[in-house]
Amino acid sequence: MMHFDVVTLFPDMISAAVRYGVTGRALERDIVSVSMWNPRDYTHDRHKTVDDRPYGGGPGMVMKYQPLHDAVHAAKQSAGGSAKVVYLSPQGKVITQSLLSDACQGSQLILVAGRYEGIDERFVELDCDDEWSIGDYVISGGELAALVVIDAITRLLPGVLGDDDSASQDSHSDGLLDCPHFTRPERLQDYEVPKVLLGGNHAEIASWRMKQALGRTWQRRPDLLEKKNLSAEQERLLKQFKVEVN
Numbered sequence: 001m002m003h004f005d006v007v008t009l010f011p012d013m014i015s016a017a018v019r020y021g022v023t024g025r026a027l028e029r030d031i032v033s034v035s036m037w038n039p040r041d042y043t044h045d046r047h048k049t050v051d052d053r054p055y056g057g058g059p060g061m062v063m064k065y066q067p068l069h070d071a072v073h074a075a076k077q078s079a080g081g082s083a084k085v086v087y088l089s090p091q092g093k094v095i096t097q098s099l100l101s102d103a104c105q106g107s108q109l110i111l112v113a114g115r116y117e118g119i120d121e122r123f124v125e126l127d128c129d130d131e132w133s134i135g136d137y138v139i140s141g142g143e144l145a146a147l148v149v150i151d152a153i154t155r156l157l158p159g160v161l162g163d164d165d166s167a168s169q170d171s172h173s174d175g176l177l178d179c180p181h182f183t184r185p186e187r188l189q190d191y192e193v194p195k196v197l198l199g200g201n202h203a204e205i206a207s208w209r210m211k212q213a214l215g216r217t218w219q220r221r222p223d224l225l226e227k228k229n230l231s232a233e234q235e236r237l238l239k240q241f242k243v244e245v246n
């Protein structure tokens with residue numbers, strides 16, 4: 001059982017989003033659990049203050065250390081597991097499929113979702129083990145980033161996806177982009193389904209799919225291809241793809 005604990009000022013945002021699809025089924029089957037911890041519940045002043053003005057001036061507010069620290073402490077107590085605390089921010093390490101598959105090994109992940117201009121740096125330094133980013137852009141809070149992490153990790157857990165190998169067939173699971181997919185009708189306007197997919201030759205279909213994955217990666221994300229050591233067969237298929245497109 002993997003425990004996700006989300007420290008967030010908007011707990012309903014998290015609980016509402018994880019109820020659907022793959023994550024919803026994983027919750028029902030107790031493969032994962034998701035708990036929310038609201039820093040506002042760990043304030044002790046009348047106004048339940050979670051933010052304050054930035055030292056040095058400037059626009060916006062900064063989340064205070066103490067409510068965040070106490071919320072994380074409560075999350076750690078709840079599952080007693082070896083919890084890893086991750087702060088989601090544009091300043092973090094950009095997540096990849098391999099980083100997420102490594103994260104599957106742990107049993108408890110505490111995800112801290114910031115709002116406002118950010119959080120007191122001393123919380124990042126003292127209480128967080130890692131800082132992750134879902135990409136080089138800024139959104140209004142870390143909650144959507146936490147949901148991306150929860151979804152992407154949950155899919156990788158054993159038993160979550162239908163036939164296990166569909167996760168391994170995911171794009172980016174072998175460092176390549178996904179191949180094209182088709183379903184009925186066979187003909188749409190002048191665009192036909194590739195004939196090879198209509199036959200039953202599974203070996204031929206598998207190599208067509210690999211060729212397409214290699215070709216699309218070469219065309220759209222050559223940076224990913226740089227990182228890959230291709231097998232002789234993959235090199236042959238990519239070469240064939242390049243000939244066919246020219």
Ligand SMILES: NC(=O)c1ccc(NCc2cccc(O)c2)nc1
Nearest residue numbers: 089090114118133134138139141142
């Ligand atoms: N790329 C991301 O993972 C990401 C994460 C959070 C976020 N917004 C909240 C926030 C939190 C901290 C600093 C800050 O500047 C903004 N925006 C983008």
